[in-house]
Amino acid sequence: MDAVVLAAGEGTRLRPLTEDKPKGMVEVAGEPILTHCFESLVQLGADRIIVVVGYLKETIIEHYGDEYAGVPITEV
Numbered sequence: 001m002d003a004v005v006l007a008a009g010e011g012t013r014l015r016p017l018t019e020d021k022p023k024g025m026v027e028v029a030g031e032p033i034l035t036h037c038f039e040s041l042v043q044l045g046a047d048r049i050i051v052v053v054g055y056l057k058e059t060i061i062e063h064y065g066d067e068y069a070g071v072p073i074t075e076v
Helices: 033-043 057-064
Strands: 002-007 048-053 071-075
Touching: 002 033, 033 048, 033 057, 033 071, 048 057, 057 071
Parallel strands: 002 048, 048 071
Antiparallel strands: none
16 A cells, blocks of 8 residues: 655644744654654555655655655655
8 A cells, every 4th residue: 555645835833843844843742743654654554655745855855764664755
């Protein structure tokens, strides 16, 4: 199963938390929101995670790289 995660927005309603990072990298319980999302997708059996990135996309790409818990990640 392919999973698509929409993470491209600026997160203006989360300001000032998103002034220097994308909304997906805002931490909840000590981990970025995307980590919680990816963990759930892996547990549900995702074979590939496709992340739609935009605002400060380099932060997400550098943090996660090409995979999460053995599941390939593609950033678009």
